Amino acid sequence: MTARELAHQIRTRAISAVEVMQAHLDQIERLNPLVNAIVTFLPERALEGARAADRVLARGEDPGPLYGLPIAHKDTLATKGIRTTQGSPLFRDVVPEENALIVERVHNAGAIPIGKTNVPEFGAGSQTFNTVFGTTLNPYDLTKTPGGSSGGAAVALATGMHPIADGSDLGGSLRNPGGYCNVVG
Numbered sequence: 001m002t003a004r005e006l007a008h009q010i011r012t013r014a015i016s017a018v019e020v021m022q023a024h025l026d027q028i029e030r031l032n033p034l035v036n037a038i039v040t041f042l043p044e045r046a047l048e049g050a051r052a053a054d055r056v057l058a059r060g061e062d063p064g065p066l067y068g069l070p071i072a073h074k075d076t077l078a079t080k081g082i083r084t085t086q087g088s089p090l091f092r093d094v095v096p097e098e099n100a101l102i103v104e105r106v107h108n109a110g111a112i113p114i115g116k117t118n119v120p121e122f123g124a125g126s127q128t129f130n131t132v133f134g135t136t137l138n139p140y141d142l143t144k145t146p147g148g149s150s151g152g153a154a155v156a157l158a159t160g161m162h163p164i165a166d167g168s169d170l171g172g173s174l175r176n177p178g179g180y181c182n183v184v185g
Contacts, residue, residue: 003069003163007110010068013057017068021050021112024070028114028161034142037155038072039133040083040116046070049112067110070162074153075116076123077166079103082113087121087130102166114162117152123168126176128152138180147176154181 001009009015025043032038053068073079076086078096080103085091099107107113118128118136128151129135136151138144139159146155150167154177157165165183167174178184 003066006163007065007067007069010053011057011063017050017053017057017112018047020068021046021070021114024114024160024162027159028156031139031159031161032156035137035139035146035155035159036134037117037136037146037152037159038115038161039075039085039118039152040072042082042113042115046112046114053110053112064108064110066106066164069111069164070114071106071111071164071166072115072117072153072156072162073103073106073113074123074150074165074167075119076149076168077103079113079116082116084116085132086123087119087132089131092132106164106166111164117150117156117165119150119152120148123149123173125149126172128155128177140182145180147172147180149173149177151177151180154178154183157181157183 078100127145128148138146153165158181
């Protein structure tokens, strides 16, 4: 099912946001130990966000187009209240007090954060590894790279850990991981 179809199913209450979230959290617990795509994981916060989403839908409010969809933001994007390391030991314990613009817009559209995806240090690199979290592996061949710098996001998307992803691209940082992991980037 596409992300658009999944969001429609949530908005029409054919499936609950909690059911969708739990399925994705289960997928993360099952596959992330193999590929290391999600480096900050907040399952309790994600489930509370899904419960809140279901309450809003029960009141008949008109949600945004990404309503109820889980997302783990790229670890270079400031995310209020969630550790954002940029893959660097210098920022290992940084917790931003506000969101980057893309994060704010995705949240306003209804997506629910579940954590952060791995990146090379400062997002600079064509492979996804750093000294804080280690290496992210390509889900199609664990001996290969998923590319970078949005490798964690591409792997999480390719393995069904979340239905939508964000990233950034200057020199192929979305395009290469998208191509290496068979997702659109």
